[in-house]
Amino acid sequence: NDDDNKNNGESKTNNKNKSNGDDSDDSDASVSSRRGGDSTDSESGDETEFDSEFEDDSDSLSEYDDGVGEQNQELALQAGVDLRVFPELGSLERVLGHHSALKYFRECVIADLSLENLLFWQEVEKYRMYIEETSRKIYNKFIKPGAVNQISVDNAQMRVIRASVDNGPWVGTFENAQWEIMKKMNATYRNFLQSTFCQQYVYDKIHS
Numbered sequence: 001n002d003d004d005n006k007n008n009g010e011s012k013t014n015n016k017n018k019s020n021g022d023d024s025d026d027s028d029a030s031v032s033s034r035r036g037g038d039s040t041d042s043e044s045g046d047e048t049e050f051d052s053e054f055e056d057d058s059d060s061l062s063e064y065d066d067g068v069g070e071q072n073q074e075l076a077l078q079a080g081v082d083l084r085v086f087p088e089l090g091s092l093e094r095v096l097g098h099h100s101a102l103k104y105f106r107e108c109v110i111a112d113l114s115l116e117n118l119l120f121w122q123e124v125e126k127y128r129m130y131i132e133e134t135s136r137k138i139y140n141k142f143i144k145p146g147a148v149n150q151i152s153v154d155n156a157q158m159r160v161i162r163a164s165v166d167n168g169p170w171v172g173t174f175e176n177a178q179w180e181i182m183k184k185m186n187a188t189y190r191n192f193l194q195s196t197f198c199q200q201y202v203y204d205k206i207h208s
Contacts, residue, residue: 096121135169143177152184153177
């Protein structure tokens with residue numbers, strides 16, 4: 001009886017392993033079918049340039065569009081587009097960041113009578129990039145330890161500014177530091193009112 005039970009157990013294990021193997025084969029076949037086999041052919045014959053940031057990144061499409069990557073893939077497959085071949089089409093964010101794909105998306109937006117949406121997004125993006133660039137320049141020139149024109153702010157404030165510049169600057173990145181410096185300049189302002197510089201300003205204003 002023990003031998004029979006042992007044989008039955010081994011038989012069940014072998015059948016289970018075999019079943020798993022068959023499922024794996026079916027899964028691989030399904031993936032191959034979805035990918036459409038060799039996808040090097042193109043109806044237009046045009047060569048497509050790929051941004052390096054999208055190369056070999058087809059397994060993380062949902063990273064760029066709040067977890068709806070699978071839905072995008074299904075919609076694309078229904079239209080005969082394999083997002084593993086054209087990963088730059090994998091999400092709206094990718095299209096907006098891809099020079100060539102954006103040109104075609106713009107035409108679609110125009111046809112959809114919603115060009116203002118794209119134009120607004122692009123203007124805000126320029127504004128954001130300007131803030132980031134300008135914030136970095138201000139930090140390097142006035143806040144960074146050892147800067148030629150380094151201002152005097154406490155270490156805690158300096159760390160807050162550094163974190164903001166690195167992780168996403170905004171219009172208020174330097175607000176607290178600016179207010180702190182304003183308070184320090186008040187003393188200079190009072191001296192200015194009693195200085196020859198102020199007297200010269202008044203004189204020139206009267207006689208101009």
